Amino acid sequence: MSDKDRILIFDTTMRDGEQSPGASMTHKEKLDLAEILEAMGVDIIEAGFPNSSQGDFEAVSEIARRSKSATICGLSRATEKDIQRCGDAVRHAARPRIHTFISTSPVHMKHKLQMGPNAVLEAVGHSVSFARNLVDDVEWSPEDATRTEFDFLCKCIDAAITSGATTINVPDTVGYMHPEEYGALIRSLRETIPNSDKVIWSTHCHNDLGLAVANSIAGAQNGARQIECTINGLGERAGNAALEEVVMAFKVRGDSLPFETGIDTTRLARASQMVSRITGFPVQYNKAIVGKNAFAHESGIHQDGMLKNTETYEIMKPEDVGVSKSSLVMGKLSGRNAFRDKLKMLGYELDPDSLNEAFRRFKDLADKKKHVFDDDILALVDDQLSAMGERVAFRSLRVIAGSEGPQTADLKVLVDGEEKTASCQGNGPVDAVFNAIRAIVDHKAKLDLFQVHAVTGGTDAQAEVSVRLNGEGVMAVGRASDPDTLVASAKAYIHALNKLEARRLKRLAA
Ligand SMILES: [Zn+2]
The missing domain is CATH 3.20.20.70 (Aldolase class I)
Structure with a gap:
């Protein structure tokens, strides 16, 4: 006792x-x-x-x-x-x-x-x-x-x-x-x-x-x-x-x-x-226990001490709160079984179809990104699970961006299984992408928040985008990640829109 x-x-x-x-x-x-x-x-x-x-x-x-x-x-x-x-x-x-x-x-x-x-x-x-x-x-x-x-x-x-x-x-x-x-x-x-x-x-x-x-x-x-x-x-x-x-x-x-x-x-x-x-509320970097920097030791003196003995500057271990030390995990050559084991370790048990789909997405990502970290896999699976059974589904996007305007987005989506396309300009590439979504799916909701984070470090890191839409008092947060920030933005917006629609229908039903 x-x-x-x-x-x-x-x-x-x-x-x-x-x-x-x-x-x-x-x-x-x-x-x-x-x-x-x-x-x-x-x-x-x-x-x-x-x-x-x-x-x-x-x-x-x-x-x-x-x-x-x-x-x-x-x-x-x-x-x-x-x-x-x-x-x-x-x-x-x-x-x-x-x-x-x-x-x-x-x-x-x-x-x-x-x-x-x-x-x-x-x-x-x-x-x-x-x-x-x-x-x-x-x-x-x-x-x-x-x-x-x-x-x-x-x-x-x-x-x-x-x-x-x-x-x-x-x-x-x-x-x-x-x-x-x-x-x-x-x-x-x-x-x-x-x-x-x-x-x-x-x-x-x-x-x-x-x-x-x-x-x-x-x-x-x-x-x-x-x-x-x-x-x-x-x-x-x-x-x-x-x-x-x-x-x-x-x-x-x-x-x-x-x-x-x-x-x-x-x-x-x-x-x-x-x-x-x-x-869609980010965790402050220096937040105690769960902030990104809670266990990061940047200064040379601290790093030197940590290498000799982790107790020099650490009152608890990252593992104690579930932050894994070895975050470098997988790459292009990792096989299906290794991927399934990894998912299990991260707390996911997927049915065979979902596992196939997740593995396909993982291979896709590993083609674009040399090192795939735990956080990448978490983002990928969360994305997949949240996009299941949605009315509007992302298909493809091509964007013209840069200093020589006009910035233009060509977007293809499925609405109730039917393919729809739109080509729109905007005040910057993100605006062009969101205009294209609005051209396909007419809606009144206002954009309340748009934020981008890098899932991991490095210039090839995936962008994780959060979008909050406000449709006459009903809020919905959408999120998505992709190595391409604009693709992630489009997916996040569509995710929010789907959630808003689901809520609206529920309200009508009630
Ligand atoms: Zn209270």
Whole structure:
């Protein structure tokens, strides 16, 4: 038995994370992400806000149905309708949880709820009992807890516990706290409220001052045993506590932080890449744990030290978080079996047809690019999987670019299996390519974001392009990679368009 206290990891990437502007995820992307989170050992997955949309309801229901070990949680406001809908979505899970909340701070009660303290207190008891009649596992949150008057906060939490809440979450909704203060709040709540030892205390810290992780750890040091967090720290405004940072802080500093989590840390890098790809939000290069430079040693003095002993400058190993050292992997001569083994190692099991197609794409890429790295293969397979069954499919592109205009794009695509072509000019080659897509597939969506990254180093590196389209409030992020930046741009735009179309149809159906 370990002498460390177990901290439950509650991931809210799909709920709080998805709420951040532009970070929307499709149904399929949520299912894939839930699978990765569960395999990684996340204890509780907050899969969405079932009463906020039909899409969220369906995603939470299906994630619940597919779940094996993780608790699947949905968020709901304090109304019966919200809670019922949430219960209907999570009830298929092996371990269902309803997370219900109401605002308790003076400013929120007055301006957001237009309710007085007594009405709020009554709603707390009622909502928690109602939820408890649907499931055994109920979490309750006082929204904006850290700006709530202490005595009133205690009364509300007491009411929630008396009505059957099993987890009490203390959100720093506006990201205002500093660690000592937040830790002290958790401690005094636990000391003041009767039966506080009958529930699990939880942190939910926002990162407006860059203190979300520090505050969460202070919460644990003062008795919290659940930490709410997100992959890459995604979340409203400046985001939430980053799951990977919380987990690695406990792992690396177990000497003075006597806590452990159930997370398999070697899966952190992959989860981070996946969330970044899905949302189109790049991971900052110097981001702790999962940034591109987190384990890079550039200066001569550091490199010299590292060669003699890696502990000189490294407090953890890249392998600990799933960054493989030997990233040089394959080339033109690599065979099918080696390729299949590589995919397996990267976490993919493809059916024979998909494997054939992936291998064909890999050979294609190896013809253009001497060294094919793990990241190239990940990008290639992700592209292939995301393009499956789409209405519009890329076929070919020829572009005239350079200083002697006009820049022109000749594009060929399949729309519902039928070949269509367009030749368009534009203000630069990317504009010409996007104009050609618009000429073939008429649509009103606006381009919100266009960004290009190199998948690996070198001038022959693949370009990974993210495109975000905004179609009257419905967002979709498309991404694609190719050694040719313009081809990647065309594919990414088409990918976004397909996703937007799928969402529009779903909306119509609902
Ligand atoms: Zn939040």
